[in-house]
Amino acid sequence: MTNFISIFPLGVVVYPGEQLNLHVFEPRYKQLAAECLAEKKAFGIPAVIDKKIMEYGTLVTIEKVEKLYDNGEMDLVTRGASVFRTLELISSIPDKLYAGAIVNYPENHEASNTRLLDEVLHGIRELHAILQIHKSFKKEDHLLRSYDLAHHAGLSLNEEYELLHLFYEVQRLEYLKRHLHKVIPMMAEMEKLKERVKLNGHFRNLSSENF
Structure with a gap:
């Protein structure tokens, strides 16, 4: 399907199913929001990276004012x-302060993989333990999907955007798994370094091992 949508470009990546709270204050987006509410229509949030509106984004609906x-x-x-x-x-629309876009919706394949999901969840929980972060998800583990987990895996904005335009759930989980395998050892080393720095200048019990 191809259609026209109003757009609200933001420097974030929004995923399907994600709740996003917005404070709307610019005149153009107050107009956009008012029209979407009156007409019960959705609008698009394309990601903005390095001051550039990116090709992919997410259609969002307004749940509540x-x-x-x-x-x-x-x-x-x-x-x-x-x-x-x-x-x-479409940067200029008659009588509108906001921009729009002609878009289509790539087919998204949601079939998951239990083993991959378990690996990603284990990795995220290991990362959170290293960082001393305590988070709980609002779904049971087997119901979680990559979109529920992506913002909790320590991805950069560019990496979150890369994941946005992967259209197979297994691809997205594999992307998260590879990222976690790379970042967890780095974070563990940083934590060890922090501990070494903390010890510097403190009295320590050190053994000469009888030398």
């Missing part, structure tokens, strides 16, 4: 729906 301010600003609760690919950016 958390707060409406006297000046028209609003706090919105939105939810990612599907990944889109931009075919054409």
Whole structure:
């Protein structure tokens, strides 16, 4: 399917199923949000990286207006729906302050792999333990998908964007697994280094091993 959508470019990557809370304050996006609410339509959030609007983004729906301010600003609760690919950016639309795009929606293959999912979950929990972060997911383990986990794996913005345009769940899990295998040893070494730095200057019990 190909269609026109209003767009709200942001320096974030949004995944399908993800809740994103937005404070809307710019006139163009206040107009966009008001129209989407009135017409019950979704809008697109293409990722902005290095000041450039990227080719892929995520269609989001407005679930709730958390707060409406006297000046028209609003706090919105939105939810990612599907990944889109931009075919054409339309920067000027008659009577509109915001931009739009002609997009299509690549087929997304959701079939998962239990073994891969378990490996990724184990890696994320190991990473969080190293960093002394305590997080719990809102789903049972077997129901989790790569999109639920990606923001918790320590990916850079560019890496999150790379994962966004992988259209097989197994590919996405494999991407996360490879990333975790690379980053966990680095973080473990950093933690050891922190401990060594902390010990510097402190009294320590050291054995001469009878030499």
